[in-house]
Amino acid sequence: MSATIPDREATDLALGLAVRAPSVHNTQPWRWRSADSGVQLFADTGRQLIVTDPSLRSLVVSCGAVLHHMRAALAALGWASTVDYCPDPHDPDHLATIQTTRRPPTDADIELAAAILLRRTDRRHYLPKPIPARYLRSLAAQVSARGAAVRQVPDTLLPRLAVPMQHAVAAHATDRLYQEEIARWSGRDRFTDGVPSRNAPAARPAGEIPVRTFADPALLDPANQPDAAKWLVVGTTRDDRRAQLRAGEATSALLLTATELGLATSVQTEPLGVPDARQEIRTGLLHDCAYPQSMVRVGWSSRGSAPLADTPRRPIDEILEV
Template identity: 60%
Template sequence: MPSITTCRDALELAVRAPSVHNTQPWRWRIQRGRVDLFADFGRQVTATDPLARALVVSCGAALHHLEVAFAMLGWQAEIDRLPDPDRPDHLAKVRFTPRPPSDLDIRLAAAIHLRRSDRRRYPGMPVPARDLRAVSRCASGFGAAARHVPDSMLSELAAPMRRAAARHATDTNYLAELEQWSGCHGEPNGVPARNAPAARSSDELPVRVFSESELSEYTDEPDSAHWLVVCTPHDNRVSQLRAGQATSAILLQATYLGLATSLQSEPLGMLDLRDQIRTTVLQKCAYPHVMIRVGVMPPAAAPLESTPRRPVTEVIETA
C-alpha cells in the first residue's frame, strides 16, 4: 500500500485541480491503504453555485488529478464514489494496487504542473480536428460526454451566457461574492487579478468577468475558441462527480497536446438557463455540467503564472 509520504505527494498534485472561483472546496483523509475525498460545503459560493453542482464538479476534477498523480507514482486507483449514503459530503473512497507507470501516466502528471486557465482571447490559429477528437474522447471513460458545439450552434450557447451575465451584473449578492473571490493578491485561493482579463463585450460568447483584471490580451481579434459542453445522461451527484473527472481528463489531455483551455459555468447555476442549454445545444439528450474553451495560444504569448493553492496540510487529515 502507498506510504503516507506517497499519499501526500499525490495530494500535492491533486489540489492543483481547477475549481469554481478557485475555492478549492475539498478535504482529504489519509487512512491505512486508502484516501477519502470530502466536499467542503463551507466553501460553497452560494450566489454563483446555489445547488453546489459546480462544487462537486470541482471535487471530481481533483479526484481525477489524484488518480493521475498516483498512476505516475506507481499505483492504480480504485474509486468508490459516494460510499456512505449517510454522509453526503463523503464523495469518494480510493484504494490502490501497485502498477508500473506508463509513459502517458508520466506525461499527464507533468501536464498538471503545466495547465493554466487561460481566459484570454484565443487567436485564429486552427486546432487540429484530431486533437479536438482526442480531448473529447477523454470524457467517455467516466460515463460522460464532451459535445463539441459547431459554429452553426454557437448562438444557441451565447444566448443563455449573455442572459446570465446580464442578471449577474445587477445581482448584489453575486457581485459581493465575486469581489470576495477575485482580484486576489497573495492569498492562497481565489482568482488573482494577474490571471483575469478585462470584460470583452464584443465577443459573441461572453466569459465570466472578475472584479479586478490585470491580464493583457494577446490579440484584439474576436475570440476563436472551440467550445465543449461536458454532459452526462443523468443529473445527480454521481454524475456531477463523473463530469468533474471527465473535465480534468480533457484539460490534462489538451495541455499535453499544447492547447490552451479555460472553464466556463456562469449560466449553469441558473436552472432556466441550464435547461435552455440542455434543450438547444444538447437536444435534451444529456445534462450540462461545465463548458470548456479550447484553442491555441502562440509561443509569443506572455506565459501565465500559476494560480495559488492552499498548503496541502490545510486540506488533509491523517486517521
C-alpha cells in the same frame, strides 16, 4: 508484504499535484483523509459559493476534477487506483474513496502527471488556427471513457450558445449578492485561493460570447481579433452527485489531454449556475439528452501572450487529515 496504501510522503506528493485541479472560482472545495480503507475525498461545503452555486453542483464537479488529478498523480508515483463513489449514504459529503495497489507507472502515466504542472486556465482570446480533428477526437475519447459525453458546438451554433451566456451575465450584473461574492473570491488580495487579478483579463467586447468577469482584472490580453475558441460542452445523462463527480473527472481528463497536445483551455460555467440559462443549453445544444455540467474553451494561445502565473493553492496540511 508490499504496501497497498501510499505512505505520508507519497500522499503529500500526490496531493501536491492533485490540488492544482481547476475549481469554481478556485475555491478548492475539498478535504482529504488518509485511512486504512484508502484515500478519502470529502466535499468542503464551508467553501460553497452560495450565490454562484446554490445547488453545490459546481462544487461536486470541482471535486471530480481533483479526484482525477489525484488518480493521475498516484499512477505516476506507481499506484494504480479504483474508486468507490459516494460510499457512505449517511454522509453525503464523503464523495469518494480511492483504493490503491502497486503498479509501475507507464510513459502515459508520467506524461499525464507532467501535464498537471503545465496546465493553466487561460481566459484570454485564442487564435483562429484550426484544431486537428484527431485532437478533438482524443478529447472526446477521454470524456466518454469516464462516463460522460461531450459536444463540440459548431460555429453555426455559437450564437445559440451566446444567448444563455448573455442571459447569465445580465442577471449577475444586477445581482448585488453575486457581485459581493465575486469580490470576495477574486482580486488583488488572493494568496491561497480564489482568482487573482493577474489571472483575470478584462470583460469581453460587446458582440463576443461573454466569459465570467472577476474583480480587478489585470491580465493583459494581446489578441486584436475576435476569440476563435472552440467550445466543448460536457454533459451526463443523470444529474446526481455521482454523475457530477464523473463529469468533473471527464473535464479534468479533457483539460490534461488538451495540455499534452499543446492547446490552451479555460473552463466556463457561469450560465450553468443560472437554472433558466442551464436549461437553455440543455435544450438548445444537448437536445435534452444530457445535463450540461461544464463547458470548456479550447484553442491556441497567441504567440504574444505572456506566460500565465500559477493560481494560489491551499497548503496540504489544511486539506489533509491523517
